[in-house]
Amino acid sequence: MMWQDLVFLAGNVFSIAALAPTLRDETSKVPLGTSLPSLTIGFVYGTAFLTMDMTYSALGALLTGFIWGLIALLRSPTDVAELVASFRRSSDSAPSASPPGAD
Numbered sequence: 001m002m003w004q005d006l007v008f009l010a011g012n013v014f015s016i017a018a019l020a021p022t023l024r025d026e027t028s029k030v031p032l033g034t035s036l037p038s039l040t041i042g043f044v045y046g047t048a049f050l051t052m053d054m055t056y057s058a059l060g061a062l063l064t065g066f067i068w069g070l071i072a073l074l075r076s077p078t079d080v081a082e083l084v085a086s087f088r089r090s091s092d093s094a095p096s097a098s099p100p101g102a103d
Helices: 003-024 032-051 055-075 080-093
Strands: none
Touching: 003 055, 032 055
């Protein structure tokens, strides 16, 4: 095991501990513009750590990404189901592009 693996794990454990109060507080509101990029970064870092055989770092990063995902679902001021429905409505009503030369 590399010592760097433990350092990254410690950083992720600290992040999880810092995020726990936000997850527990029902009045907390975290915008999706914060939580979704953080979720993505956690999963990307976790995957990268796995490819370098840094198992503990990968586990910590993936868990941090998972916590951000829970925050996105539970603590967003925008209802996620409503957001998905609005994306579906906008894609259904978007005008279809004409193929080139169809004029």
